[in-house]
Amino acid sequence: MLERFFEKTIYPYLMVTGFLTATAFITFIAPEWSMSNLFFYNGQMMENSIYLKATYQHWGVMVGCIGVLLMVSAKVKSLRTSTMIYSAFEKAMFVGLFLYNVCINDYQWFYGWSGVFVLDGFVTLYSFTYLYYYLTRDKSKAPVHLR
Template identity: 80%
Template sequence: MLERFFEKTIKSYLIITGLLTATAFSTFLAPEWSMKTLFSYNDVMMINKEYLQGAYQHWGVMVGCIGVLLMFSAKYKQLRTSTMIYSAFEKSMFVGIFLYNVCINDYQWFYGWSGVFALDAFVTIYSLVYLYYYLNRDKSKTPAHLR
């Protein structure tokens, strides 16, 4: 059942999540706009923006490149395994950071990152289910993500 699911969804998953992930390039290209528009930063939060701008731009490039890799791996199967592992790791770390900052630190401003959290949570869940399938699959067959 899972094998068929992943065989049918893997390319769409890689293209759609890659495209959505690549939108992080906007944070590199227009950090102030993205901090205000995409992440709901207010004027008080933007007072010291010059100290954080480089970190946000770095994040935008790093995550944007993961998005490009996800899209490329839809076409080039040899990239899929490493790209899916790296993507799952990076996105699960953000899910943890989001939950920690919202639930433990009670940072209300971090809710501005809810869109990123939703995408990264989806990728994390998809990746965990894929890992379960991969470990329990029929080893005589090619894994679904390489077909």
């Protein structure tokens, strides 16, 4: 069942989530704009944004590159497993940070990152399900990501 599911969905998954993830390059190009308009930082939060500008730009490049890697792995099948593993853990880390900051720290401002949470939550679920399939698949057949 999982084999058929991934056979049908892996290419569109990698292209769509890769593109959406690559939009993080906006934060590299225009960090102030993205902090205000995408992540809903208010004026008080933006007062010290100059100190965090390089951090947000670094995040934008790092995550944007993961998006490009996801799209490239849609075409270069030999990259798929390592890309899926890397993106799964990177995105799961953000999901954990989001939940921790919203539920434990009660940082209301972190809700501005809800869009990233939704995308990363989906990627985490899909990727870990894929990894489960990959580890438990019938080893006598070529894995679905190489077909």
